[in-house]
Each structure stands twice: as C-alpha cells, then as structure tokens.
Amino acid sequence: MVPIKLEYFRIIWLSLIIILSFSFVVRANSSDSERLSIAGSAFNNNVAVKLLEKINISSEMSSEDLSVTYVDVPEFDVEKLIDYVMSGKYDIGIVSIEELIKKFEEKNLVYLSLLAQPFTYANNGEMFRVQDSIYGDIVLSEIGKFGVIPLGFWNHPQSHLVTKKHIENVEDLKGLKIATPQKYSYSTIFALGASPVAMSFSEVYGALQTGVVDGIEQYSYKSYDVPDVVFYSGSIITNYRSETGIFIVSVNSWKRWTESKRSIVRSAIKDTEKVFRGEILQSEEKLESLVAAMGIRFENLHALDGTEKARKFSQERWVRRVGDVGFRAIELMNRAIDGELPSSIQVDEHEPRRGDASEAAVYFATDRSDSQMSDLSERFGVDRSSAPEVSCGEIVFDNDKIRKVGSEFAGNLWIDSIHGVSKDKSCVQLLSDISKLQSGKLVIFIHGYWNTFESSARRAVGVAEDLGITDRLVLWSWPSLGVRGGYFYDEESVEWSSVNFQEFLGLLLKRSEVDSVDLIAHSMGNRIILKSLLLNLPEATKIQNIVFVAPDVASDVFLSAINRYKSSGALRTLYASQNDRALLVSKYIHSAARAGIGGESIIIAGGLDSVDATLVEKVWGVNHNHALQIPEAVGDLRSLLSSLKSASQRGLMRGERDGLSFWLIQPRN
Incomplete structure (x- = not known):
C-alpha cells in the first residue's frame, strides 16, 4: 500500500493563518489588542493554536494590534456558520458553495450554484480561469446581495474516485456503490448512475478493502492508502469533483474595521489564493505521475465516454430548477473555460506623462x-x-x-x-x-x-x-x-x-x-x-x-x-x-x-x-x-x-x- 498524504484542506487553513499572522500583530494574551476571529469546519484547531502560539510578529509590520483566533466549528453546527458571521459572532467565515446555496437558495445564486454542479471542470486550470473571469465577478456580486461580503475563493484539489473495478466509460460506473463522507457529492454520484453510500472519512478505506462498497471518493488533502485491490484490477478516476468555497465577512464587521485592518485581510486572502493555486496545479501533475509510476490505471473523468452526455443531462435538470437565466450562466462559463474571457485582471501598460502637473x-x-x-x-x-x-x-x-x-x-x-x-x-x-x-x-x-x-x-x-x-x-x-x-x-x-x-x-x-x-x-x-x-x-x-x-x-x-x-x-x-x-x-x-x-x-x-x-x-x-x-x-x-x-x-x-x-x-x- 502506498500512502498519498497531501492534506491540502488543512494546509489552506494553516497558510491563511500564516499569511494573516505575518500581517497582524498576534498577541494571544493581550487584553488591549483587538480580536479577529476566523471560523470554518473540518480543520485541525490544535495545530492552528500551536502555530499561533509561535507567532510573534513585530508591531511595526502593521498599525493594527490584533489577536487572531481560529474557531473550528463542529460538524453539527456548520449550517449555522453563515448566520454566525452575519451576526458578528465570528469575523471571517470559510464556507463552502453548498453551504451558501442552502442558506440563500439556488434560484437566488444561479451563477454560484452552477459551480457546484457535477462535471463542471475538466481540470483545476479551468476552475481558476472561471473564477478569475467576469464569471467570478458575477458570482461574488451575487453573494453580496445577502448582507455578507465575499472576499475571495478558496479551493481544494479535485477529488478522485478509487474503484475495485476497471473503468473504461461512464457505463462501467452504473450500479456501483460509492462511499463518500461528503453529502454534497451525492448528486455527482447519482449523475454517473452509481449509488452513494454515506460513510465517515475513517470508514471508507476499510469498506473498499472488505468489499462493502465498490468504490470510494478520495480527497488529496486526507491521508489514505491506495488499496491493494486497485493494483490488480481497479482504477483511479481523477478530476472527479471540485470543492470550492468563499471567504466571507459581514457588512457590519467590514464597516466597523479600520481601513488598515480591511487592507490586511484583503491582501492576506489574495495571497492565500495565489499560493494554493500553485500548489493545487502541482498536486494535479504529481498525482498523475505517482499513479502512473505505480502502474495503476487512471483516467480523467472528463475523458471517459459518456461523461459529456451526463454533464448535459445534469445541466438540463439544473436549468429547470433555476430558470432560463441558467442558459446564460452556462454560455458564459463555457466562454470562460475556453479562454474567451479575460482570465485575470491585467494591469494595463502606461506611458510617461507629458507636461508639468505641479499646478494641480x-x-x-x-x-x-x-x-x-x-x-x-x-x-x-x-x-x-x-x-x-x-x-x-x-x-x-x-x-x-x-x-x-x-x-x-x-x-x-x-x-x-x-x-x-x-x-x-x-x-x-x-x-x-x-x-x-x-x-x-x-x-x-x-x-x-x-x-x-x-x-x-x-x-x-x-x-x-x-x-x-x-x-x-x-x-x-x-x-x-x-x-x-x-x-x-x-x-x-x-x-x-x-x-x-x-x-x-x-x-x-x-x-x-x-x-x-x-x-x-x-x-x-x-x-x-x-x-x-x-x-x-x-x-x-x-x-x-x-x-x-x-x-x-x-x-x-x-x-x-x-x-x-x-x-x-x-x-x-x-x-x-x-x-x-x-x-x-x-x-x-x-x-x-x-x-x-x-x-x-x-x-x-x-x-x-x-x-x-x-x-x-x-x-x-x-x-x-x-x-x-x-x-x-x-x-x-x-x-x-x-x-x-x-x-x-x-x-x-x-x-x-x-x-x-x-x-x-x-x-x-
């Protein structure tokens, strides 16, 4: 068995803490410092606390004197996370697209909800192009209607399927039982003709080994072994599903902060996005190289026969739910994926100014x-x-x-x-x-x-x-x-x-x-x-x-x-x-x-x-x-x-x- 231990979800959080900490003056025991609380789910709070304990950045780095804390919201309380941010209980929330859709309804977040549909991206590069195009601008503007301010995207590497059976096309997945700890994956599994089986992260590996299920959804930010059965007859299907979310802050908190504090948070989140995009793209290449070196069969889901048909069927069902605006969203997203829209905010070239402006x-x-x-x-x-x-x-x-x-x-x-x-x-x-x-x-x-x-x-x-x-x-x-x-x-x-x-x-x-x-x-x-x-x-x-x-x-x-x-x-x-x-x-x-x-x-x-x-x-x-x-x-x-x-x-x-x-x-x- 070969362990794949990338743990990107946890790293995203830790790096945000690192970047914020280098921007803020962190004094955990200072009663005079202003507090900044960040809340999310499925993170290692103990590691974050240990990291914060070691940070002691000079106050000269910023005019703000801040005590940064992280709150690991329990799974049973995650659905209230957005409410907690809106009420001011926590300053910044790290929330998933699915949590936002559940809170504010799919029909009110059409462009955002399309990002959560099955088979959206063939690779992580497409995902980044969409987020950086005007499509991403529209998504963030949609969210801003509801009293929260979206500050940027966070992303996980796309998950992959590990199956005991060799998969050559989408038809081969029909009828299989796929274990996943992520309830938001169910719609994708159904779209493939398979049946989702709810299991915790700790259970899915053993269930595949013992034959309780035919396949599992595996995340490259979690520590799993590649099961022995895969070496003999199984497959790994990459780029199965992307998980994306938004950093949010309430309007009231944003208005209450000083401009120095707002600027630091904006910069920290922007830097976090940039750092992990590079890491995610590298992980995509490394995973395929690693699997190929082990002699395991692997396929990009989007290269399988039948995936395009399943994608169109899924989108048609989605349009029926959200209305005709869904067609405009699909058309715009496809243009972004194909590179027909600006993929990033460019800094235009300038030329020297003519004349003396001293009188202005x-x-x-x-x-x-x-x-x-x-x-x-x-x-x-x-x-x-x-x-x-x-x-x-x-x-x-x-x-x-x-x-x-x-x-x-x-x-x-x-x-x-x-x-x-x-x-x-x-x-x-x-x-x-x-x-x-x-x-x-x-x-x-x-x-x-x-x-x-x-x-x-x-x-x-x-x-x-x-x-x-x-x-x-x-x-x-x-x-x-x-x-x-x-x-x-x-x-x-x-x-x-x-x-x-x-x-x-x-x-x-x-x-x-x-x-x-x-x-x-x-x-x-x-x-x-x-x-x-x-x-x-x-x-x-x-x-x-x-x-x-x-x-x-x-x-x-x-x-x-x-x-x-x-x-x-x-x-x-x-x-x-x-x-x-x-x-x-x-x-x-x-x-x-x-x-x-x-x-x-x-x-x-x-x-x-x-x-x-x-x-x-x-x-x-x-x-x-x-x-x-x-x-x-x-x-x-x-x-x-x-x-x-x-x-x-x-x-x-x-x-x-x-x-x-x-x-x-x-x-x-």
Whole structure:
C-alpha cells in the first residue's frame, strides 16, 4: 500500500493563518489588542493554536494590534456558520458553495450554484480561469446581495474516485456503490448512475478493502492508502469533483474595521489564493505521475465516454430548477473555460506623462462616515454618514513626476491640516472661495464602484495630473465598500449619496464666486450625475462640460435622462468601450444593456458626443478606465476639457449609424 498524504484542506487553513499572522500583530494574551476571529469546519484547531502560539510578529509590520483566533466549528453546527458571521459572532467565515446555496437558495445564486454542479471542470486550470473571469465577478456580486461580503475563493484539489473495478466509460460506473463522507457529492454520484453510500472519512478505506462498497471518493488533502485491490484490477478516476468555497465577512464587521485592518485581510486572502493555486496545479501533475509510476490505471473523468452526455443531462435538470437565466450562466462559463474571457485582471501598460502637473490642486467632498482620525486612509470609512453630513477639505500630495499616464498615484498624500475639514455649508463656502482664487471654475470628479476614500483620492490626483487640470478639481467620494464583492451595497450607497450630491451641487451653483463647473463621472458614479441633471436646476447653465466615462447605467435609463435634460450650453460627452469587463459583469447581473458599452452597441443621441475607445482598448485588459487610463483616450479627454471643442473638432474618426454620428479614438501610429 502506498500512502498519498497531501492534506491540502488543512494546509489552506494553516497558510491563511500564516499569511494573516505575518500581517497582524498576534498577541494571544493581550487584553488591549483587538480580536479577529476566523471560523470554518473540518480543520485541525490544535495545530492552528500551536502555530499561533509561535507567532510573534513585530508591531511595526502593521498599525493594527490584533489577536487572531481560529474557531473550528463542529460538524453539527456548520449550517449555522453563515448566520454566525452575519451576526458578528465570528469575523471571517470559510464556507463552502453548498453551504451558501442552502442558506440563500439556488434560484437566488444561479451563477454560484452552477459551480457546484457535477462535471463542471475538466481540470483545476479551468476552475481558476472561471473564477478569475467576469464569471467570478458575477458570482461574488451575487453573494453580496445577502448582507455578507465575499472576499475571495478558496479551493481544494479535485477529488478522485478509487474503484475495485476497471473503468473504461461512464457505463462501467452504473450500479456501483460509492462511499463518500461528503453529502454534497451525492448528486455527482447519482449523475454517473452509481449509488452513494454515506460513510465517515475513517470508514471508507476499510469498506473498499472488505468489499462493502465498490468504490470510494478520495480527497488529496486526507491521508489514505491506495488499496491493494486497485493494483490488480481497479482504477483511479481523477478530476472527479471540485470543492470550492468563499471567504466571507459581514457588512457590519467590514464597516466597523479600520481601513488598515480591511487592507490586511484583503491582501492576506489574495495571497492565500495565489499560493494554493500553485500548489493545487502541482498536486494535479504529481498525482498523475505517482499513479502512473505505480502502474495503476487512471483516467480523467472528463475523458471517459459518456461523461459529456451526463454533464448535459445534469445541466438540463439544473436549468429547470433555476430558470432560463441558467442558459446564460452556462454560455458564459463555457466562454470562460475556453479562454474567451479575460482570465485575470491585467494591469494595463502606461506611458510617461507629458507636461508639468505641479499646478494641480485637488479637494474633496464626501458623505462617508467621519472617524475624525488624522490619517487620510482612515479618516473617511466605507459607511454612510449618520447625519448625513458632507465633509470637505484639501488633499495635499507630493508631485510624482515619474508616474505614468493612467497609473494610480502612489506617492504621499494627506489632508491639509492648516484649514482642516469643513462641514456642510462651510464646505460650499470653502469650495466657492478656492474657485474664485483661480478662475471661478471647478471640475467635479465622481468615482465608481469598488473604491475606498484613499483609492478614490489617489485616482483623483492622477486624473488632475493626467488631464492637466489647472483649475480646482473636487472629488466627490461616496461610501463605496471598496471591495470586489460589494457591488449591491455600492448600488444602494450611490442611490443614497445622490440626494446629498444634488443638494451640494445646487448650493455650489448658486454661489456667485463659481462661474462654471465641469462634471466628470466614472462607472457607477454616473448615476449620481444623471439624477442631478434631471432636477433641471436654474443655475445648471453654469455647467460647461458633462463627461460620462463608462457609465454603469441601464442604456434606456441613460437615454431617457439625456433626452429629458433641458439645460442648454453644456457639452455632453460619452466615453464607451466594447470589451469593458466591469460593464459586462453589470450587464449579466441586471440582464440589461449598459450605457458604457461601445462598439456596435454604443449609444448615439442628439446633443450627445459618443466617443468609442474600442480601437485603443487592451486585448485582455479590464478596459473600464479607458478615458482615465489609456493614453490616446486620456489625450482626447484632456483636449475636450481644455478647449471646449466638440468631438467633430478634435480630429477624431467619424462613424455613422442610423444617420447619427459617433466618434472613434484611433491608436497612435
């Protein structure tokens, strides 16, 4: 008998602890330290505790003083794990897909539940491609509807079947009794025509040896021997079933934490995903090499005759349960598996910035909750202000002359301590006064989904520099959760913030010191501008430019707002791109076209300059920040703001559809 001892499930947990521990200051006996609890099932708590006892990282690694504890939730209590996280009993939960589906129902988690269907992936590489594509974005957004924040995926190596009988096709599995300790495996066993037999991990090996069952499901993270019977006549069928889950945290816990703590957890989970993906891919290769060296027959389940038929039958049954949206999910997943969708979030290439940005001045106005802390990254959180109140001030930063176009500002930045932070009406007074010091003009920039206050401030500084804005740029920072899985919370926040912005903008436009205003919005932030425009304020004639960059707004809603906006004089410009990853996610989530999608779908309307950045987008890029990131598009937006020229006057290529013109940005030769 040859032991296979990889124990990956346990290693996943231990490595998360290691990475977290290197990020946190762990003082198990400190009564002053803040506690962080992580809960999951089927882990070795004693080993985790022993590991934690040995960790003593310098507090200089982080400003947080944390005591990290792990709770091994008993099997009989696992179904309550999600409730425990949502109630705040535990901070982070390590939960399986099946547990989430059982809690929130399959019909409410269609894209997630497809991941749990039999025969989903032929190998682990396919699994990772799906998770990293827009399919994975949709899955995390689905989960975020229910008051928990998904922080990332965790994965096990795919399990395999060990049978006494030699298996050449799916028909050979029919009627066999397959022992498994995992109840979520039953649907796969049934789909193969076999019968599941419930047994504990400790029982399955002996049951196969004694002939009580014909086969077992074996996990490469558990210690099993390859039974003698396999050497003579049996088979090992690899890539039988994948087990995947999600790291979750409650919205309330996330909002309560400091940004430093949130950042550490995000980074730790991201690093954990990366480390174990490499390990899992290696284990897949090593298992096949090991089995081949032993002379044991083995087959990839997906290579067996009949598997594809069983997969289609299983998916048809699933679609009948979830409805027609299931067809869209299957089509999108197949595209992700085939590599037709971006397989990872790429960092686009940038070029050196032209010109001197030393004159850029950036201010902020925000309705985020105010912690009163002095550090810019901690001052304004992810929660909505309780009043609500608007806070504003100046963002001071060191000019970064080597930063490239479109890249995030990475230098030092802080809130001006001389004038401090103003509130509400004092905000309007401050911004009116600073506009008068320049030319009476303000440029207001509204960020999109998935932004902390710090990340939005860094984006605003980059925008001011790249666009050569010498007037005062004002960042409107609304309370985004600042995390990939926070889409639905962000939708509620942007709706809430719209009311505050409308009042803020109305008061600002009434000030005699303010002669003109340019509005630039990105992604979900466009919803705030559209709602404000529909008010048709008398003072709206002061608005010179309205720029919609990749608007995450339903196309029909966007068109309706544009047509209803009656103010004359403002130059309205839409920047769109065909392969905008973020908007493709939004399109699937809402089952509705998005206004920021370019190409053949670009919106064209009277009184709107529609500019398509498709020709300059990156092949495998995210392509959501095009007018703020891709040099050719940035250059056109810069020209628009400085010259107030329409698209027809800026040297763009003209296109036409239904008798209306649109404009294309061309790559540089």
